[in-house]
Amino acid sequence: MIGDLKTRDLLLFAFVALLFVGTGIVQSWNVSLTILNMGLISAIMALGVNMQWGYAGLFNVGIMGFVALGGLGAVLVSMPPTGQAWADGGLRVLLGLVLGAATVVAAVLAWSRVTRFRGPVVVAILVIGFFIFRAVFDGGVAAVEAVDPASTGYLGGLGLPIILSWPVGGLLAAGAAWLIGKTALGLRSDYLAIATLGIAEIVIAILKHEDWMARGVKNVIGLPRPVPYEIDLQNSEAFVARMTAWGFDPVTASGITVKLGYTGLFVVVLAILLWLAQAALASPWGRMMRAIRDNEVAAEAMGKDVTRRHLQVFVLGSAVVGIAGAMMTTLDGQLTPGTYQPLRFTFLVWVMVIVGGSGNNWGAVLGGFLVWWLWVQVEPIGAALMQGITAGMPDGMWLKAHLLEAAAHMRLLTMGLILLLVLRFSPRGLIPER
Amino acid sequence: MSSPYEGRANKDASIVKQGTRSTLTPGTATGERTHTADAFLIGDSMTGGYGSGADILHDCTIAVEKGEIAVIVGPNGAGKSTGMKAVFGMLNLRKGAVRLDGEDITALTPQDRVAKGMAFVPQTSNIFTSMTVEENLEMGAFLRRDDISGTMAQVYDLFPILKDKRRQPAGELSGGQRQQVAVGRALMTQPTVLMLDEPTAGVSPIVMDELFDRIIEVARTGISILMVEQNARQALAIADKGYVLVQGRNAHTGTGKELLADPEVRRSFLGG
């Protein structure tokens, strides 16, 4: 797999590795690992987006929604169930949902089966169904949300190990992607983009509003971890003894140990996904996808079922993003729907893919690491830049004060400049498609 | 009819040829130099290719005299289109020069060449698909400041079908209709040199005949025509000069008749 890389690509990876090592030396290993862990997750997200865009030319700008769904998976799998809430209204909520789904299915069936008065019949089904749904559902929701709203007020999860939520998050995202794909994949380029953007906003709106599901904007915090807690390590005599023996500060070492635990898990996931993605891309399947991307009409005439392939790759890519989303929520230890912003979770991932090199899995991965590193490090870089610029100015000069005050905003500015520079000198990405 | 071509249409072609300084050496030997150095339009010893890729043209010379028709033929991928693009400045030449009426225009941008009276119909994507047929023609006359309605009437005259379709987006036309729009667009510039890359590809026989007729007429008004053709026998029949390109090099050069008569050329390039 590594054999696909050229010397130049290896050098680029070495450079990024150097950035992380440098961070470890100059700042601290804890910082370096923190960035690395999110970098791994970003790389997976970028991989997922690259499948959709790089392979098939699907302009998905709804990444945020799939990340969030993955996160929802983490809550649903790992949090303990709220017994009281289930007792008070849980079943009613579920019944409501089933009724709602049944309404939609009935409407769709009616649309395809009924021949006379189709419109009115469908509308009637939808309206009646909506009211029944609201009647059943709203009551259940109210009951669930009334259960100690400050700390629970939701149904809780299954109380399973959180690692299980990674595939589950992927499945949730895949399910949503399937629904979306079924309806929206007929759209081209920017139209598909805005549709997915909208759907992502809808997903977030639901996450924010439906408190019974995952506490909405009140957030779920304190998710269980797949790795030990630092405190436990610090309290473990064996650990402290060993670290002291090796000459490490136990507190720092506990942080590093935990982070390395995450790193290990994430690396395994990334490696598996990358292998799968590379194998697929280098096969006739990948060739078929590229053909579809190049020219749908011709691919269709050559017997390729474009719609199905689009759906397939859309679902797969979204699933990968969902997995990353669940991993991210695991790492954060909390689900905070308010933090899902398109800029951070959609456009930044796009930047990763394009800067890395769309159509190239290794490029996407590299982009994930590099751009995330930058995203975190532009803050000190921007501040340092301002320090440097103002160093020559006399103290108390208005410009100096103004510049230093504005240092925080240099963060985005620096990000923008770096992005433009990379794009300028490598317009097809750092590791372009071959 | 207020055609500027009017009255000249059926004059003997030999009139036009007077004063041409072409001293083509009869015969078809490869690499034989013809005296074209001071032709009206000449792409002289052009060498170059796309971007930083390998050279496509190798020391290739194409020229056309005022009022003459020069036809380029050759196998697919020989570099005919590339040669045309080179003459029109859409390619960076590594060697060689392009001269128009004695002036070196090698460094000019395509739109400057348009201003100098050159017009070009590329082989592919040669119309504005989202614009109506009429707007396509208007765009052809973009640099003209005078009244264009006369020229437009002539184009409609030449391609009557376009008149019916003038309000339709050109992208919705049939293959042959598009081709007609493309040629019409170039005619709208009222050029002194008209360069056509396979203008008859996909047009029906009757339109092709019309087109060749009109090309002859146009040439007789003193306009130089440089065209690439795969309908080579018809094209060479009306050509004053013919070039056979093979792999980016001048393989055979001669008058149209000479090339038509050459059995080797016929067999290898004109389909027997």
Place this chain on the structure above:
Amino acid sequence: MIEVTDLHKHFGGFHAVDGATLKIEERSITGLIGPNGAGKTTLFNVIAGVLPPTRGRVTMAGEDITGLPPHELFHKGLLRTFQIAHEFSSMTCRENLMMVPGGQSGERLWNTWFGRKRIADEERALRAKADEVLEFLTVSHLAEQRAGEISGGQKKLLELGRTMMVDAKIVFLDEVGAGVNRTLLNTIGDAIMRLNKERNYTFVVIEHDMDFIGKISDHVICMAEGKVLAEGSLAEIKANEQVIEAYLGTGLKNAEATA
């Protein structure tokens, strides 16, 4: 083989195909001619499932195929080329050909991970086949070239080459000749006839080059204004006054004067 009954395709108020009825015999090579805008390409597009018909019926070997999507028609053995070349521009010419055959086991994701041996074998065969086709089209040297970076005529050749990658029942060729060198076109004509004889392909060929039509086709249909104007052998068609007026014309007026 193919029967088209009272087929209509309207664009807004414009009737591009206006009640065409025609029949393509099995194992024939039918020439389809007609003035620009006669509706030939549109007819192809409707038959091949690219455009939904406004009205009418298309059957293939007795089976109703009206409105089936192109990819299903492909698997039924119906292939077509495009008048304006539709190459896969970022792929090499060889890949352009190799992607064509349907049912490749490597097109199933599962196999790309767990059936790599089988894929490798298949790929080897495909590659050989593709190279053969390239060779035949005299463009072997372009095997590794991106299809977006070849000449206009070469793209047309590639179009044709794709239909040669599989065993088709019926092939629709939309002006394969336009832009193709005449010497090469002769060779292509030979190939078409050979495929027809040896492998029983049926061909429908749109072409404006009467020499080519004359050389290969046994039956010619001339369309005009969306309808079938005349039908018969080329000689018959050429003698048809209406066809001459609408399509063939009477030759160059000025050519003799010039030459």
Place this chain on the structure above:
Amino acid sequence: MEPLNAFVTFANFVLIPATAYGSQLAIGALGVTLIYGILRFSNFAHGDTMAFGTMAVILCTWGLQSVGISFGPLPTALLALPVGIAVTALLLIVTDKTVYRFYRAKKAPPVTFVIASLGVMFVMNGLVRFIIGVDDQRFADGERFVISVRTFREMTGLDEGLAIRTSQAITVVVAVIVVAALFWFLNKTRTGKSMRAFSDNEDLALLSGINPERVVFITWLIVAGLATVAGTLYGLDKSFKPFTYFQLLLPIFAAAIVGGLGNPLGAIAGGFLIAFAEVTITYPLKKVLGYLLPESLEPDGLVQLLSTDYKFAVSFCILLIVLLFRPTGLFAGKSV
């Protein structure tokens, strides 16, 4: 009286605000749609361009106010517009020369432009915050209302009032003028047509003697005008805050797309569709029905289809439905 009251309530809380908001979105969407139509990419920096333009106008307005110049009942900012537009145009053209031109020459795919515009967005974002800061800035002066609720009530003697703000009125008028002018410009003038030609087929435009740099220049000029006008009108109506302008990007894009990218009429239609969707669908009919229905039938609940939490979701749902039936928007837009 009752039906009148019902209508006035509805007008005051739905019709007028949605119309004004729709016009604001429309002018913003026009800019997006124009860039898409001519330069063929989705410009994510448009929100920040609007912020920049508005900032320029604000600074100039302050200047004017400090020397005592005002525009009677109309906001002084209108006087400052030309300056703002000029400054913005300069910025855009410099941006084009330093960023986009390179990719044009390389014939880079549209997505490269989109990502580059993200970079530009970040930079402009920093620039604006650097110059004017992150806070709210208010610069509206002149008469705030054409008619205020109180005046209306006094005039008509109705229970319900109705307000029309000056800024709302100006916005609607400007939107209509601008779209008409743009439509005329693109479809009827030589320059406009050459711009469309350029967007259609750049190489061929070159062969027709169209100067691509000039087309690009004019495009940015118009975009600067549109962005500054849109930003200023919005700022006058609400207030200026860089972050909000960034957030405006989403509804603006939604408007441009639902209307059909590249189509000026579409931008207008899209703006209104999005605005009305947001405002109408979540509007509880309780009060209106209260006026219309007899006492006994008056509703207890809010009679609200969906809570306002979903207002954004609703507008996107409508967008989706429109796209499902018309895949390139209401007014058949382009797609690259």
Place this chain on the structure above:
Amino acid sequence: DGHSPVKMGIILGFTGPLESLAPTMAAGAELAISEVNAAGTLLDGVQIEPVRGDSTCIDAAAATAAAERLVTSEGVAAIMGADCSGVTGSILQNVALPNGIVMISPSATSPGLSTAEDNGLFFRTAPSDARQGVIVTEILQENGVNEIAMTYTNNDYGKGLADAIQANFEAAGGTVTINAAHEDGKADYSAEIGALSAAGGEVLVVAGYVDQGGSGIVRSALDSGAFDTFYFPDGMVSQALEDNFGSEIDGSYGANPGTDSPGAQLFQEMATAEGFDGTQPFSAESYDAAALIMLAMEAAGSTDSADFKDHVMHVANAPGEQILPGELAKAIQIIKDGGDIDYVGASAVELIGPGESAGNYRQITFTDGTLEVVGYR
């Protein structure tokens, strides 16, 4: 003097939706720091160096990374921050807790944080919104209001506060006609105003941020005549209301954390002298958070979080001599001399239960276009 400076992290949302609040909050904290530094007596000459970090308010991952850098790379001894409840929770769990760093938030008010696992490291100088719900109900009822419409900023703060208000108000027999969220930083609030006005109510409770959607809501409500009396909770009460609306909101009222202790006044004077607006929300709380950190250090005789975390409650609460802003040097001296202090500070800090401000509220009203303090509770 041989001491290398000790660093204190100031993690606030310098960029993002609360970027306009962050500068005055940071200035508040840095004011306390420079006051202590000027005295130079902390732990016999330790200088405190503030290091800023960007919490972005919303991006948990970026906030965590910034905090991680501050803690493990810059080596800050304590964190003053973060501002928004969401990122505060995540920094607490992912950085402060693992590294054993004391964290005092000046503004995270989500009730959920009261029960968060914190190992005794987390404090806040702002009260939990659970308390505010009670206050709001009291004030409204005293004003004879029985029917309110309410809108809240759609985050854990807004939602938590709105829920608390609704629960209390309804328990006291009032009616909440509608309780609708609004998103901050959005372009238009016509839809929200439409819904609020249709639902009706005597007073509109705006549980938002004054320089975010909150002002937008008030603006639209006034312009369209939907409401003319408002209740403003803590996120809204500020000078900005006066500037934005002047006498248009006469008769409206509200309350925010604050006391009649002279501390608040003092702090504002100090802030003005320093060149920033001390009345901005949570600026005073930031001053107090930073001050508490330093005083606890002094009390513990150490800058190690593990040591001084147990002293925070102690210096903040009675018994002891009351300490106001500007008296930090005096406080240090008292501790040095073995005395006891009761830090009151700019916001009348009184830490209760899990280490959060007990909640003193300053009741205000608007008359003739000016904000007037009418009482404290």
